[in-house]
Amino acid sequence: MNNLKEFYYPENIAEAQKLLRDESVKKAIIAGGTSVALLNTGSVEGMVDITRMGLNYIKQDGGFVKIGATAVVEELARSPITKNLANGILAKASSEIASRPLRNMITMGGNIVQLRIWSDLPVVLLALDGQIKVQGDEERTIPADDFFREQPLKTLAHFDIVKEVVLPKTPETSGAEFIKLSKTKGDYAIMSLACYLEFEEKTCTLARIALSSVTPLPRRCKKAEKVLEGKQLTPELIAEAAAVTREKTKTISNIWGSAEYKSVVLENLVKKSLLSCADKAGIQI
Amino acid sequence: MIIQVKINGIDKEWDVDPGMILLDLLRDKGYKSIKRGCDEGYCGACTILLDGQAAKSCVMLAGQAHKRSITTVEGLGTMDEPHLLQKTFVEHGAVQCGYCIPGMLLSSKALLDENPNPTEDDVKEAIDGNLCRCTGYVKQIEAVLDTASIMRGEN
Numbered sequence A: 001m002n003n004l005k006e007f008y009y010p011e012n013i014a015e016a017q018k019l020l021r022d023e024s025v026k027k028a029i030i031a032g033g034t035s036v037a038l039l040n041t042g043s044v045e046g047m048v049d050i051t052r053m054g055l056n057y058i059k060q061d062g063g064f065v066k067i068g069a070t071a072v073v074e075e076l077a078r079s080p081i082t083k084n085l086a087n088g089i090l091a092k093a094s095s096e097i098a099s100r101p102l103r104n105m106i107t108m109g110g111n112i113v114q115l116r117i118w119s120d121l122p123v124v125l126l127a128l129d130g131q132i133k134v135q136g137d138e139e140r141t142i143p144a145d146d147f148f149r150e151q152p153l154k155t156l157a158h159f160d161i162v163k164e165v166v167l168p169k170t171p172e173t174s175g176a177e178f179i180k181l182s183k184t185k186g187d188y189a190i191m192s193l194a195c196y197l198e199f200e201e202k203t204c205t206l207a208r209i210a211l212s213s214v215t216p217l218p219r220r221c222k223k224a225e226k227v228l229e230g231k232q233l234t235p236e237l238i239a240e241a242a243a244v245t246r247e248k249t250k251t252i253s254n255i256w257g258s259a260e261y262k263s264v265v266l267e268n269l270v271k272k273s274l275l276s277c278a279d280k281a282g283i284q285i
Numbered sequence B: 001m002i003i004q005v006k007i008n009g010i011d012k013e014w015d016v017d018p019g020m021i022l023l024d025l026l027r028d029k030g031y032k033s034i035k036r037g038c039d040e041g042y043c044g045a046c047t048i049l050l051d052g053q054a055a056k057s058c059v060m061l062a063g064q065a066h067k068r069s070i071t072t073v074e075g076l077g078t079m080d081e082p083h084l085l086q087k088t089f090v091e092h093g094a095v096q097c098g099y100c101i102p103g104m105l106l107s108s109k110a111l112l113d114e115n116p117n118p119t120e121d122d123v124k125e126a127i128d129g130n131l132c133r134c135t136g137y138v139k140q141i142e143a144v145l146d147t148a149s150i151m152r153g154e155n
């Protein structure tokens, strides 16, 4: 299903970009390959393998956790750094992707650049206010909110390389939760969601509710977040935020669930995960 | 293009179509222990070890294997001298038709290489990507745990 004639193994980003910009041979990026191998790559004749450029790190840098684009999700699931960040929701989401051999292959970059309805990591980036560093003509940093507004594969130029994902460390007075609903662990998500709450004293100062597999692209429900911000949370308020999420989310049907079913379950899961966030932040409701 | 791979400890240089699925390439080269099941990354029949880590060769392109090391069941043991995992699988009756077994063995080997003292849950997680349509997984899990304890010198 492809017309590939050549593979390239650049050792750094500059080299990779030089290859991608040289259009005498049409080239594309390959990372884990788990998507690329199954898709028709059309007239692409050369693959630029970006997994040998040292971008597989997971590190702490001041108040941030920095994840190289080719870090594989099995490492994200195991790393003490990701386990310690925001109640470990990135590690949890990563550990629930597919199966071990695939987790050894799937990369952070590949998972967020080519959005599939079942992609699990984008919601975590949305909930934790992730920033995506892209090397194009210049290096630019794109907030997750903007990055996922459209299919990144379409908005990125062919020579753009996602280099790194940056996640801010979260304060003590915060709680995060990721929930994936699927028939078995590792199966595609019927839906997945990630929530994050921050508190000052007992007041919720910041709320993020991010949803996946229920709409064509992963998205936050800001109307529901507004219900919580600036208030002391009560069971009624959390129920209201969940109801608003349901109301404002135009769910889509697919083989994993009908729109109607997803709507009902979504409301319940938002409630459950907000309660869990508050609990993890040490806030009694 | 030419790719260099170290397969079962032996260095090879192959002139390949780099866009070929790795599973197809390896079977063409005679490594028939690697099986084709679903061709989509689900079943695990095509599992290999890539630099010691389990990977599914049906969702990889040949070019990705350049300068990497691959282990298949051909490199695990022989009929006369089977790997301990193979021996234990047989003794536990963990094999019926056998189609899933090469992948199952390699996923288990990767586990034991990194964790000589696995729990039952560790084993389940390691072979989660290897579907078996014949057995109920129980005997395979027992076989892996038993192999681990023999390797630790416990029985």
Ligand SMILES: Cc1cc2nc3c(=O)[nH]c(=O)nc-3n(C[C@H](O)[C@H](O)[C@H](O)COP(=O)(O)OP(=O)(O)OC[C@H]3O[C@@H](n4cnc5c(N)ncnc54)[C@H](O)[C@@H]3O)c2cc1C
Binding pocket: A028, A029, A030, A031, A032, A033, A034, A035, A036, A037, A050, A069, A070, A096, A097, A098, A102, A105, A106, A107, A108, A109, A110, A111, A112, A113, A114, A116, A118, A119, A120, A121, A153, A160, A161, A162, A163, A186, A187, A188, A189, B040, B041, B042, B059
């Ligand atoms: C059977 C199966 C089950 C799966 N289940 C799940 C699941 O439950 N949840 C989940 O989240 N995922 C799941 N996945 C993984 C998901 O579908 C994709 O295959 C995976 O995220 C792609 O990552 P990759 O590193 O293999 O990317 P590749 O296939 O190498 O690349 C994907 C695309 O992204 C581009 N790209 C990759 N990296 C970069 C970069 N750094 N900069 C710019 N462009 C880049 C490539 O050019 C390509 O277009 C599953 C995959 C399989 C095969």
Ligand code: FES
Binding pocket: B035, B036, B037, B038, B039, B040, B041, B042, B043, B044, B045, B046, B047, B056, B057, B058, B059
């Ligand atoms: S043939 Fe590769 S996972 Fe099924």
Ligand code: FES
Binding pocket: B094, B095, B096, B097, B098, B099, B100, B101, B131, B132, B133, B134, B135
């Ligand atoms: S023994 Fe037949 S598929 Fe596992």
